[in-house]
Amino acid sequence: MKLGFLGTGHMGGTIVRALDRSFPPDVHEYLLSNPTVSKAEAVARTLKSPVQVVSNEEAAKAADYLFLGMKPGQIGEALQALRPVFEARVLEGRPPVLVSMAAAVEIETILDAAGHELPVIRIMPNTPIACNEGVVAYDLKNVSAEAEAAFTALFEKCALVLKTTEQGLDAVGTLSGSGPAFVYLFADALAKAGEALGLPASDALQLSLRTVKGAATLAEESGKDPETLANEVATPGGTTIEGVKVLKDANLDELIRSTLDASYRRTQELKSK
Ligand SMILES: NC(=O)c1ccc[n+]([C@@H]2O[C@H](COP(=O)([O-])OP(=O)(O)OC[C@H]3O[C@@H](n4cnc5c(N)ncnc54)[C@H](OP(=O)(O)O)[C@@H]3O)[C@@H](O)[C@H]2O)c1
Numbered sequence: 001m002k003l004g005f006l007g008t009g010h011m012g013g014t015i016v017r018a019l020d021r022s023f024p025p026d027v028h029e030y031l032l033s034n035p036t037v038s039k040a041e042a043v044a045r046t047l048k049s050p051v052q053v054v055s056n057e058e059a060a061k062a063a064d065y066l067f068l069g070m071k072p073g074q075i076g077e078a079l080q081a082l083r084p085v086f087e088a089r090v091l092e093g094r095p096p097v098l099v100s101m102a103a104a105v106e107i108e109t110i111l112d113a114a115g116h117e118l119p120v121i122r123i124m125p126n127t128p129i130a131c132n133e134g135v136v137a138y139d140l141k142n143v144s145a146e147a148e149a150a151f152t153a154l155f156e157k158c159a160l161v162l163k164t165t166e167q168g169l170d171a172v173g174t175l176s177g178s179g180p181a182f183v184y185l186f187a188d189a190l191a192k193a194g195e196a197l198g199l200p201a202s203d204a205l206q207l208s209l210r211t212v213k214g215a216a217t218l219a220e221e222s223g224k225d226p227e228t229l230a231n232e233v234a235t236p237g238g239t240t241i242e243g244v245k246v247l248k249d250a251n252l253d254e255l256i257r258s259t260l261d262a263s264y265r266r267t268q269e270l271k272s273k
Pocket of ligand 1: 008010033039069070071078101102103124177
């Protein structure tokens, strides 16, 4: 398949590399476009699959799936400029599937900008796709079952692929899109607290990161809910339960809820602009 990318910045570039890693080199061909051409060239150099650095128009003419990797405010203008290409492809009976990763840009907004009823998949990825531990939530419109199956197959090796609604995508954006930032802050605080107890900084950070990773893996693999697992560690009269009491007294649930609420509110603000 031909996979086009308009915008090979942080998220776009991360997805290109993840997909390239996930398949043998003869399966997909990449068409990368970015205003700062050197950014697309830098991503291209890391791929093992066939790749060309092209213009937005060239990518839109040829791609089966056209990923939109620019910032939300840049999508409208970029798609409007491609309307003649989309018109030609609709007339040829081979419209591209647009795949937008932009937070807060709805499918109808993308279709309005494109000027044609193209197939559209709106995704909400996150950066851990870079180590094959990502999340890709999606909703779609005008997409055939066959094209949807091909799309989910693209991401199966590098992410948890989850179908949701457009409203769900906003919530996913705050939970797993922004979530890595919240988890990094927790891991940093855990490491700093370990350091304050006398551990060397590098040991404390390694221990913190492996604890976050190991706890998440154990929860996934055991199928037990996090509260049960926490109770298994925090035995009555033991040491952990004293720390758990501090987190509960500080109302950790409420703090995290306010954190996600703030991100979600910002998503809604961006949508109304
Ligand atoms: N970062 C995340 O964790 C994350 C998570 C979920 C979703 N997203 C979404 O991913 C998108 C990209 O975010 P990012 O963090 O990757 O931003 P970024 O690093 O700034 O990447 C945006 C890229 O788009 C390029 N671009 C700008 N206008 C363009 C145009 N008309 N045609 C083609 N490319 C164009 C920019 O090129 P120049 O630098 O040359 O201007 C830049 O390389 C956003 O919509 C964001 O909502 C990001």
